[in-house]
Amino acid sequence: ADRGSEATVDAASTLTRLGVVGCGLMGSGIAEVAAKAGLDVAVREIDEAAAAAGRARLTTSLDRGVRGGKLSEADRDAVLGRLSFTTDLGDFADRDVVIEAVAENEQLKADIFGALDKVVTRPDAIFASNTSSIPIAKLGMATSRPEQVVGIHFFNPVPVQKLVEIVPSLLTSPETAQAAQDFATGRLGKEVIRSQDRAGFVVNSLLVPYLLAAVRMLESGFAAAADIDRGMVLGCAHPMGPLALCDLIGLDTIKAVAESMYEEFKEPLYAPPPLLMRMVDAGLLGKKSGRGFHSYP
Numbered sequence: 001a002d003r004g005s006e007a008t009v010d011a012a013s014t015l016t017r018l019g020v021v022g023c024g025l026m027g028s029g030i031a032e033v034a035a036k037a038g039l040d041v042a043v044r045e046i047d048e049a050a051a052a053a054g055r056a057r058l059t060t061s062l063d064r065g066v067r068g069g070k071l072s073e074a075d076r077d078a079v080l081g082r083l084s085f086t087t088d089l090g091d092f093a094d095r096d097v098v099i100e101a102v103a104e105n106e107q108l109k110a111d112i113f114g115a116l117d118k119v120v121t122r123p124d125a126i127f128a129s130n131t132s133s134i135p136i137a138k139l140g141m142a143t144s145r146p147e148q149v150v151g152i153h154f155f156n157p158v159p160v161q162k163l164v165e166i167v168p169s170l171l172t173s174p175e176t177a178q179a180a181q182d183f184a185t186g187r188l189g190k191e192v193i194r195s196q197d198r199a200g201f202v203v204n205s206l207l208v209p210y211l212l213a214a215v216r217m218l219e220s221g222f223a224a225a226a227d228i229d230r231g232m233v234l235g236c237a238h239p240m241g242p243l244a245l246c247d248l249i250g251l252d253t254i255k256a257v258a259e260s261m262y263e264e265f266k267e268p269l270y271a272p273p274p275l276l277m278r279m280v281d282a283g284l285l286g287k288k289s290g291r292g293f294h295s296y297p
């Protein structure tokens with residue numbers, strides 16, 4: 001390695017205090033992985049009830065590790081000891097890295113980046129978003145330090161999936177992108193790929209049209225949900241079928257990602273089909289709501 005990259009590895013090694021904004025499906029997974037890796041993790045949720053739900057989600061996932069023999073009870077307690085929950089972004093003043101993982105809503109995310117910019121004191125702190133489809137450049141522009149804003153995009157379930165997409169915007173400095181990459185690999189133990197700042201990045205650009213095609217196939221009466229899923233599991237060795245994967249990701253998230261990609265490219269293959277829209281309208285969001293294309297008792 002040249003001296004430049006040694007310097008950035010050193011920079012990443014000083015990134016020990018992480019803030020996670022949002023403790024839903026993705027935020028809780030990110031917080032869990034980071035706390036398991038020994039980082040000091042502060043999690044912010046919107047109110048006490050949401051914070052309690054986030055803590056419960058995280059504890060359930062850790063308990064699953066204990067039951068499966070992957071984590072001792074003492075380790076679980078140590079991990080929980082490295083996690084703190086707050087409803088006040090002001091508590092993020094001392095964070096070295098913040099990862100935003102709230103719903104796929106551009107205004108909401110921009111407001112959070114604006115607020116973080118005012119609160120976080122470290123001059124070279126990293127401001128990251130787990131967005132899968134909102135331009136990193138727009139989130140950067142909501143701050144006074146767009147060169148420190150970068151996409152760090154995780155995959156669901158975060159503790160299981162190895163990949164992280166690193167997404168520098170046109171304004172992100174090479175130092176920030178490299179530090180984010182070193183943080184994801186060296187600190188969190190993930191594998192990285194790089195993507196340009198285009199809606200969907202690399203993985204969702206390939207995945208989302210496939211998922212939407214499965215929904216259209218069901219919608220048109222072409223095949224039954226169980227057969228579509230069995231087809232891809234048994235025919236292509238996917239770990240789960242496309243409709244079960246929609247249920248895992250959350251239909252509201254799929255809809256939001258598809259809409260961002262449609263807005264970006266104006267290509268019909270990204271347009272969310274009416275069945276997906278109606279299921280979201282009806283609160284059938286997949287696994288997290290108990291019913292989507294399949295049921296989860």
Ligand code: CAA
Binds near residue numbers: 068154159257
């Ligand atoms: N936390 C920790 N560990 C978990 C876990 C969780 N939430 N869920 C599963 N695991 C672990 C299990 O403990 C188990 O580990 P061992 O094999 O060591 O015992 C392993 O993962 C497999 O779990 P299961 O046996 O319970 O279930 P499975 O074999 O059916 O796997 C799955 C479940 C991991 C979800 C698998 O089906 C899978 O990988 N599916 C594809 C998921 C996928 O494509 N994700 C990407 C979605 S796209 C996205 O996230 C990006 C976006 O922007 C929309």
